[in-house]
Amino acid sequence: MDLIRKWVQALFFILTNGYWNFPVTKGIYKGPLKIVCSPGLNCYSCPAATTYCPLGSLQQLLAGIRMSIENGQLFFGLYVVGTMGVIGGFVGRMVCGWACPFGLFQELLNKIPSPKFGIWPPLRYIKYGLLLFMVILLPLFALDEFGFGSTWFCKYLCPAGTLEAGLPMLFLQPGLRANIGPLFFNKLFFLFLFIIWAVLASRPFCRTACPLGAFYALFSRIKLVKLRLDPAKCTDCKACHNVCPMGVRFNESPDDMECISCLACSKACKFNAITLEIGGLSITSQPRPSVCQLKKPTQATNTSN
Amino acid sequence: MMDTKKKPLKQKIRLAPFVTIFIFLVLGIIGITVDEPSRVLEQATQICLSCIGIG
Structure with missing residues (x-):
């Protein structure tokens, strides 16, 4: 992506x-x-x-x-x-x-x-x-x-x-x-x-x-295309924190005004908890990871934030 | 973490974006009716030297 x-x-x-x-x-x-x-x-x-x-x-x-x-x-x-x-x-x-x-x-x-x-x-x-x-x-x-x-x-x-x-x-x-x-x-x-x-x-x-x-x-809450957090899938692993180029802690503030929807957090989330939605309807759906994949350690790729 | 952590997401169409886009679309159309785009074009085709730090 x-x-x-x-x-x-x-x-x-x-x-x-x-x-x-x-x-x-x-x-x-x-x-x-x-x-x-x-x-x-x-x-x-x-x-x-x-x-x-x-x-x-x-x-x-x-x-x-x-x-x-x-x-x-x-x-x-x-x-x-x-x-x-x-x-x-x-x-x-x-x-x-x-x-x-x-x-x-x-x-x-x-x-x-x-x-x-x-x-x-x-x-x-x-x-x-x-x-x-x-x-x-x-x-x-x-x-x-x-x-x-x-x-x-x-x-x-x-x-x-x-x-x-x-x-x-x-x-x-x-x-x-x-x-x-x-x-x-x-x-x-x-x-x-x-x-x-x-x-x-x-x-x-x-x-x-x-x-x-x-x-x-100013449109972060009401814009048509935005990222969405599925709280039921979020494990609070904080993988999304480490990759965000804007310093957003996505799982703590999904409508953060700093979010530029670059999808880095969506890619980093191993649990498919972050998806792209249009007008309330989710349009990205990644396959659920296997148990083996979930056990792999999460690698932080950007620690600048 | 959010209080609703374990509640699954509902697929529900949000109306707010459509209302917002409509309101700004109307503003833009009002701007067009008063011929504002011609003024914007006039400005954008001239180099504003003081705007770019020269002069």
């Missing part, structure tokens, strides 16, 4: 970054596909990006909401929020595990041999604050002298934007290098911080700072 997930991640990476003519045009894709929402975090100023980033679009719409209203346009971000909500309602944070290019990037970084560390659980709440303040409230209410807000998360923090758009654009358009200032170095700092952290710990940006993941996490 992990191999299938890797292929799906690669497919979404290619679909959302499928404009390979950028070395010739030296610019970004400007075609009609940019009306389609990228399910994962993927900067639309990336030269190869074919879709729009929901976080970037939402901030831009909220930042310019007063000007829109003055012009008689009711651009409140409903199209963007509606799209994000439909995705969240279907799969929630499964996007993080299966369709996010920056999630894939962090997973690849974590494969670099190094000592692995856990992440202090309370840090997970930072991303909800970032969603509320840097994506919604500050773009909406912190205005410049012309009445415009700013894209706070993109401008000051987003490491995906620096990696996918900032650095490539500086390479493609050398004239832009004259504009580099403290803002860019601030963003570069966050990019390197999360790169180093991702080598040492599993998915640190997803777990602590991604507002898109925070939004999808």
Whole structure:
């Protein structure tokens, strides 16, 4: 299943970054596909990006909401929020595990041999604050002298934007290098911080700072496709604890907001207690293991959590 | 561990996801009716330099 997930991640990476003519045009894709929402975090100023980033679009719409209203346009971000909500309602944070290019990037970084560390659980709440303040409230209410807000998360923090758009654009358009200032170095700092952290710990940006993941996490209890625990089969062996890349103790909190439905726990469970369900109906069913299989010791494959 | 540990799971269709998806679908359709996608397209086809830390 992990191999299938890797292929799906690669497919979404290619679909959302499928404009390979950028070395010739030296610019970004400007075609009609940019009306389609990228399910994962993927900067639309990336030269190869074919879709729009929901976080970037939402901030831009909220930042310019007063000007829109003055012009008689009711651009409140409903199209963007509606799209994000439909995705969240279907799969929630499964996007993080299966369709996010920056999630894939962090997973690849974590494969670099190094000592692995856990992440202090309370840090997970930072991303909800970032969603509320840097994506919604500050773009909406912190205005410049012309009445415009700013894209706070993109401008000051987003490491995906620096990696996918900032650095490539500086390479493609050398004239832009004259504009580099403290803002860019601030963003570069966050990019390197999360790169180093991702080598040492599993998915640190997803777990602590991604507002898109925070939004999808709000659907953890009600999303259509989710993992389900069968308490009758669970032996509390804690095999699911050891393999989770998000530090979730699945058998203790099956609706955990951190769960990205990567199915690592389902694969690790020897008792078939964790299954995938759609709308309440289980769709995965593994054969019950034999007694001999059950007696084999459980091997922890990931101790970073 | 959960209190219901030894109770077998029931196969029951959950309505909440469908209601949620419908609500957000309606929001999205309202956004489309006010022509918001054209604004999104306009934004997404321009490089926002300050957004990517340049300028």
